[in-house]
Amino acid sequence: MEMLSTRVLRSLCLTACVVLALQALSGGVRADGFDRFVNATLSKTAESTNAREIKRLTSADILQNDRVIPGVPAAVLIVRTNEGRWAKLAVQSARQKIDAEHSLPMLLIERYVTYKEGEERTVLASGQNVALFAGFRLSLDLGQLVPEQVGGDLRFVAEGDKGYAEPLGKAKLFVLTKEPPVAETKKEPKLVVGDTFEPRYFNGTYKLHDDGRRSGTLKLTVSEDGSLTGAYYSDKDGQKYEVRGKIGSPAHAFRFTITFPRSEQVFQGMLFTGDAKALAGTSRIADREAAFYATRVDE
Secondary structure, eight states, rough: OOOOOHHHHHHHHHHHHHHHHHHHHHHHHHHHHHHHGGHHHHHHHHHSEEEOOOOEEEEEHHHHTOOOSOOSSSSSEEEEEESOOOOEEEEEEEEOOOOSSOOOEEEEEEEEEOOOTSSSSSSEEEEEEEOOOOEEETTTTTTEEGGGOOOOOOEEEEEEEEEEEETTOOOOEEEOOOOOOGGGOOOOOOOOOSSSSSSGGOOOOOEETTTTEEEEEEEEEETTTTTEEEEEEEEOOOOEEEEEEEEEESSSSSEEEOSSSOOOEEEEEEEEEEOOEEEEEEEETTTTEEEEEEEEOOO
């Protein structure tokens, strides 16, 4: 198995350490409970006692169910769209000021995600900071505000100085009333690294950053013969791709390939031996070679 030179890898690892230190100082962005809801868990949650189907979503409903999910300062909605897809939304009641004396009620959709049917977490449409006013409709299948002729899945209705949101057509609307098990963080036993490196240290989930151009979630499993298998989930659209490879000599060196529809990308490098918390090395796709690093995610 062809590996990078120790000198090159040390340089890459040093670079990764600097990047990680800068990220720690800047705070970074962490996933919250909203991000943990993916396609399959949305349907299970909607059918559970943790959610309630609702025909009209009022400001009182939103206030009552605000912050059900820790770290999400909004009410969380689940929608079964007119085309049979699942979507999630974080919403708040809001008002748009017109002048010193007048304002309009609206539904502020802080963020939403619609998943592609039949996929684990592939995103069909997404958006954030969408203001839904009376007279407008939101199509979660298209990811657009649309006119009445197009249909849509949600609309906002104003009644005086108040208003409510409601599902349209065959769409179904659910509001989370309590935190479901799927939104709880399940942590694996803490990895303890000994003086002698063991191949099992590769097992786990990592946040992969490739050349500052791409990022995603990397899940690796190592077998007794040193084979690496797993999956890569793109941050761009949540699409899942197969990962296959092998660890080499030294034992903390690796080489694996991510298979995309029209190409393959080869990653090679080393796992940190001190704490096994990061991978660093180079990647190659077609004729382009670049650096990457990946940090372990505790789940």
